[in-house]
Every structure is written in C-alpha cells, then in structure tokens.
Amino acid sequence: MLSTVLYRSHLHNHIPINRVQEMVARANERNQLCGVTGILLFDGLHFFQLLEGPDTVVKEIFHRIGIDSRHHNLVTLMQDVAPARRFGNVGMELFDLREHDKADALQAILDKTTYRYSLTYKDRAIQFLRTFLEARDRDHYFEIPAANTWDFATDETSATLPSHSVDTTLDCQFAFQPILDPFSRRITSYEALIRTPTGGSPEEYFAAYDDEAIYHADIQSKRLVFSVAQALGIGEQRISINLLPMSLVKVPNAVEFLLAEIAANGLIPQQVIVEVTENEIISRTDEFSAQVRKLKAAGISLALDDFGSGFAGLSLLSKFQPDKIKIDREIISDVHKSGPKQAIVHAIIKCCSSLEIAVIAEGVEKAEEWMWLEAAGISQFQGYLFARPLLNGLPAVAWPEIK
Numbered sequence: 248m249l250s251t252v253l254y255r256s257h258l259h260n261h262i263p264i265n266r267v268q269e270m271v272a273r274a275n276e277r278n279q280l281c282g283v284t285g286i287l288l289f290d291g292l293h294f295f296q297l298l299e300g301p302d303t304v305v306k307e308i309f310h311r312i313g314i315d316s317r318h319h320n321l322v323t324l325m326q327d328v329a330p331a332r333r334f335g336n337v338g339m340e341l342f343d344l345r346e347h348d349k350a351d352a353l354q355a356i357l358d359k360t361t362y363r364y365s366l367t368y369k370d371r372a373i374q375f376l377r378t379f380l381e382a383r384d385r386d387h388y389f390e391i392p393a394a395n396t397w398d399f400a401t402d403e404t405s406a407t408l409p410s411h412s413v414d415t416t417l418d419c420q421f422a423f424q425p426i427l428d429p430f431s432r433r434i435t436s437y438e439a440l441i442r443t444p445t446g447g448s449p450e451e452y453f454a455a456y457d458d459e460a461i462y463h464a465d466i467q468s469k470r471l472v473f474s475v476a477q478a479l480g481i482g483e484q485r486i487s488i489n490l491l492p493m494s495l496v497k498v499p500n501a502v503e504f505l506l507a508e509i510a511a512n513g514l515i516p517q518q519v520i521v522e523v524t525e526n527e528i529i530s531r532t533d534e535f536s537a538q539v540r541k542l543k544a545a546g547i548s549l550a551l552d553d554f555g556s557g558f559a560g561l562s563l564l565s566k567f568q569p570d571k572i573k574i575d576r577e578i579i580s581d582v583h584k585s586g587p588k589q590a591i592v593h594a595i596i597k598c599c600s601s602l603e604i605a606v607i608a609e610g611v612e613k614a615e616e617w618m619w620l621e622a623a624g625i626s627q628f629q630g631y632l633f634a635r636p637l638l639n640g641l642p643a644v645a646w647p648e649i650k
C-alpha cells in the first residue's frame with residue numbers, strides 16, 4: 248500500500264544552510280533506491296516534507312528522520328495512504344522557498360506533481376503544503392527548548408501520615424497527587440486517588456463491589472479523604488475527589504453526606520472539587536444536573552475528567568459546562584510531536600476560553616509536553632513529571648528551574 252507521511256521541523260541553529268543541500272542529496276540516493284518520493288520545502292528555518300512510498304520503507308525512513316539531530320521540534324502533520332504518488336518523478340526534490348516568489352511557489356510545486364486525477368485543492372496533503380507556503384500556521388509553531396534546559400528540583404519534603412494514624416480497619420486508602428501551576432510555583436489542588444488497603448489500583452478496589460454497591464462505596468470512601476486531608480494539614484489548599492456521576496444520582500443524600508463530612512473535618516465546600524468522567528453522564532443528564540446544582544449551590548466546583556477520551560465530549564459540553572476540564576492523558580502524551588493532538592488541544596483551549604472554563608493537562612510525563620502546553624496557553628498540570636501520587640501523603644513537587 249502506498250503510504251504518505253507529512254511533517255514539519257526546525258533546522259538546528261548550528262547547522263550552516265549550505266549543508267542542507269548536501270544532506271538532501273545524500274538522503275536522496277537512499278530514497279531513490281527504496282522507492283520513496285516526495286517533496287521537501289525549506290524556508291530558511293523550517294522544513295516541510297512529504298514522503299510517499301511503500302508503507303514499511305516510509306516508516307523506516309521517517310523513523311530515521313525523527314532521530315536526526317540536525318533538526319528539532321518535528322511535528323507529524325499527516326499519516327495516510329494514497330491511491331497514487333503525488334510526486335512520482337522526482338526522487339525527493341528540495342524546494343527552497345527563498346528562491347521563489349511567494350505567489351508562484353504553489354504553482355511551481357503543483358507543476359511537479361504526477362498524479363493526474365483530482366489532485367488539487369481537495370487533497371489534504373496539498374492543502375497542508377499550501378498552508379505552509381502561505382505561512383498561515385506559524386502562530387502555532389512553538390520553538391520549545393530542549394528538555395535538558397530544565398532541572399526539576401524538589402525543595403520541600405513530602406508530608407506523610409505516621410503509620411499509627413493509618414486506619415487499617417478500613418477497606419480503602421487514598422493517594423494524593425498535586426495539580427499545579429509550575430511558573431507561579433503554586434499548587435492549585437491535591438487530587439485524592441483511591442487505593443486498596445494494600446495500595447492496589449482503583450480498578451482493583453472497585454472490582455470487589457457489584458454494580459450498585461460501587462456507588463455507595465464511592466461516596467462513603469470520601470469521608471476518609473477529608474479526614475486524611477485534614478490530618479495531613481491541607482490547610483487552605485483545595486482537594487479534588489473523583490466520583491462516578493451515578494454515585495451522585497443513585498446514592499440517596501449523596502450531596503448532603505459529602506457536605507456533612509467536609510464540615511466535620513473542618514474544611515469548607517469551596518475547597519472541594521468534584522471530578523467526574525463523561526461516560527455515564529449522558530444517559531441521565533437531567534438527574535445528574537440536579538445533583539450538580541446542589542453541589543454548586545453549596546460552593547463545590549466541578550471538573551470534567553479525562554476530557555476527549557469518551558464519546559460524549561463536545562455534545563456533553565453543549566448541555567453542561569463544568570468549572571474545569573482535564574484533558575485526557577491520551578491526548579497529552581507526545582503532544583509536542585503530533586499535529587492532530589496539537590490541533591485538538593488548541594480547539595479545546597479556544598472553546599474553554601469562550602466558556603471561561605479552566606483547562607488542566609493531566610498525565611504530563613515529559614518536559615517537552617509541558618513546554619508545548621505552556622506555549623499553547625495551559626497553565627495547570629498534573630503528572631509524573633512534577634509529582635507521582637503518594638499513599639497517605641502529600642508528595643513533594645519537582646518544580647522546573649532553568650539550568
């Protein structure tokens with residue numbers, strides 16, 4: 248099958264421009280041998296390349312391109328199959344945009360195409376090419392520095408419950424993980440994550456319960472969150488708790504129970520954020536909304552968790568707007584390298600900004616992901632890069648510092 252890859256990248260500062268020609272000529276010999284064709288545009292700073300050829304070969308060459316240290320900030324824009332080559336004649340032509348007038352560059356490139364049927368403005372690859380030529384997308388090219396520009400330094404220590412105050416008769420425990428704003432060095436909230444008595448995952452914990460009992464266990468467990476938070480000296484920090492949406496609907500007086508436990512532990516509702524995932528909400532939106540109104544009337548705020556992973560997404564958002572949205576880890580992971588993920592994050596940010604909804608990126612593991620997201624306009628993060636969840640404790644944060 249004929250495979251197509253399209254990417255853009257930045258030339259490294261220390262590479263003299265005349266070396267580019269040489270580099271391309273050498274790569275071309277290889278491309279011709281293995282049947283890879285395409286076009287390479289260069290504007291003096293950025294590369295934009297279309298590779299076409301047999302699937303496995305394109306993958307292999309693209310992998311090699313990806314680890315080449317002569318360029319950086321490589322973003323994959325498109326990976327697709329095509330019925331025929333667009334640039335079948337040339338091995339891989341280097342097209343230096345500085346030698347062409349902007350107005351005829353596109354025509355000059357289209358003149359090189361070999362695919363005769365309906366290859367015009369309808370073709371996504373050609374549209375990408377045109378956008379690059381017209382430099383319409385440059386606002387979204389972030390020059391993110393290398394990951395080793397930063398040190399992640401921990402300056403305070405973790406706070407953990409002394410073992411004698413861990414209640415071992417209970418059927419659950421909680422781990423806490425901060426959500427934070429790295430540049431202002433502020434923790435915006437601690438998320439409580441349920442664990443089994445032996446430290447097992449939420450999945451393991453809930454597996455012990457049948458359908459209906461899950462909801463009761465979910466609500467009941469939050470008593471422990473508030474008491475541990477108080478014992479850990481949470482002070483005026485905020486606490487995020489996870490709830491299945493149906494726990495609020497199916498457990499009688501769930502909201503009243505939560506409010507009573509918050510008060511009993513010397514906390515206030517304004518400190519508490521309830522995180523729900525979208526999956527279950529859609530079936531019973533009205534009943535769920537009624538419970539949410541009670542939470543919000545009391546001062547508790549609401550976050551939509553794992554946004555983008557389920558199927559309700561945007562239609563849910565049209566009916567129901569939370570205070571915060573947490574973008575799912577699936578979208579965050581390697582966002583600095585993926586054109587589609589970047590487009591989705593930009594759209595979520597724009598949408599949330601119109602609705603005055605705060606955006607949190609979750610599952611951030613790499614410095615590059617964090618820097619890209621900061622450049623895109625996100626300021627709140629959660630992930631192993633900054634702190635892992637700590638059982639019965641508030642973990643110390645690894646704050647980024649310029650080396």
Ligand code: C2E
Nearest residue numbers: 440441448449465489490491610611612629630631632636
């Ligand atoms: P979540 O609410 O999206 O919580 C974040 C999960 O991602 C946590 O997993 C956390 O440990 C993990 N995580 C955080 N940063 C990173 C990272 O950088 N990389 C990776 N790979 N993972 C990261 P955990 O604790 O296993 O929780 C899984 C899910 O279980 C939670 O996802 C939440 O939906 C659910 N859950 C946790 N506690 C409760 C609870 O009390 N009630 C209910 N109903 N669900 C809960």
Ligand code: MN
Nearest residue numbers: 438489522552
């Ligand atoms: Mn959560």
Ligand code: MN
Nearest residue numbers: 552553573609
């Ligand atoms: Mn989540």
